[in-house]
Amino acid sequence: MDPLMLKEDRMHGDPGYPASLYQMSYKAHQPMLELHWHEEFEFLMITQGTASMRVGVEDYEVKAGEAIFVNSGELHSGSILGEEDCSFLALVFHSNLVHSAVPDTIQQQYLLAIMEQRLRLPVHLRADSSEHQLLLSRIAELLRLHERCPPMYELSAKGLICLLLADLLRLGTEGQLGAPPSPPVKSYKVQRLKAVIEYIHTHYAQPIRLSDLAAVVSMNEAYFCRFFKEMTRTTPVDYINQYRLQHAAAMIRATDKKMTEIAMDVGFNNVSYFIEVFKRYFGCPPTAFKKLQHETAESGR
Structure with a gap:
């Protein structure tokens, strides 16, 4: 992920598999992740240290083993907290990875609603939350798949992404489905x-x-x-x-x-x-x- 671009103008992965894994490490007291956005979704997991992650207009203290979900088009940035160096893994993937060839219920009722922020999903997945533990283990598995790239990892990864989006929707949109759309805050x-x-x-x-x-x-x-x-x-x-x-x-x-x-x-x-x-x-x-x-x-x- 190029920290020098606010709006990223690059393809993550390729048209056949539009996803890329990024492994980043930073020394304490050095700048970490500059403010930017991209059209893709992102799962970012801290693997060392603690970071202050800003997504939209909210701040989250994210510790090692915790993760954030960044929606399409969402401004986000990060800085190191404390004296320890900080590292993270981030999977950036386009919605085309889980789109169908023709518009269907998944695309119309869920993906577009997420991307247009008509359905609000949790951003910070915490290690101390029993509700988040399954999601964190799935994100860790998703990241490992893209680190190791075993045979047919793309199939497993696509399934995990669908499960993760469904879990996030269940956590974040209870009572929202079928409700009139509301504009994104601010x-x-x-x-x-x-x-x-x-x-x-x-x-x-x-x-x-x-x-x-x-x-x-x-x-x-x-x-x-x-x-x-x-x-x-x-x-x-x-x-x-x-x-x-x-x-x-x-x-x-x-x-x-x-x-x-x-x-x-x-x-x-x-x-x-x-x-x-x-x-x-x-x-x-x-x-x-x-x-x-x-x-x-x-x-x-």
Whole structure:
């Protein structure tokens, strides 16, 4: 999953089997999962440490052995909690994996209702909940299938996904089936936030003023700052810096450019400020980060 893209523009898997497994590990105090969304569903299980996962406008403390379900189009992000490193496994899959060739009851009554958020499903699956234990074991099995890829694993995986969606529906939609559809909570705010962040991702290498961002959603600057903080748990300036630093880190890993050039390329016009902010987010200056990345790559050979 590319953390540098808000709206992912990539295929997970292939048209014949539109699903991909991602294994990610992060050092404590380093940025983890930037705010983004994709059309696919996602099951994400923490395998080490504890993370604060934000899905939509809600925050969840997710411990090792616990999982979250991310609906199609749902904004989500994550950060590490505590002093321990954090790892997770995530299966990202398109609804086409469980669609029928022609519209049927499964597609019309359930899948579309989930994707359009007319039916609300649980997001956080907790280890201390007896209701969630079966789902967590099925998610773990689903992830293992995609790690090992035994013969005919696709058939087993598709069955498990259908079981998981049915279980989530039973837990989350009691009394909702047959009821008049209700609009997703704060959906208009989410759409406005997506527009702002898409602007940031398009213009991050250029100067970005608060007035520019506020104009995207027709707000005054003071109201916009409150809106952004409410929706993302961070300020616009901090979010812009984080996004620029993710690009800077990727360039440090992949190129031999000088730090001054990298700073300018990602939108910092003051190298001292770039180094200061980089150290704040990554726990070390960019030169030390580059050395660590090089040593890690060498040890992995």
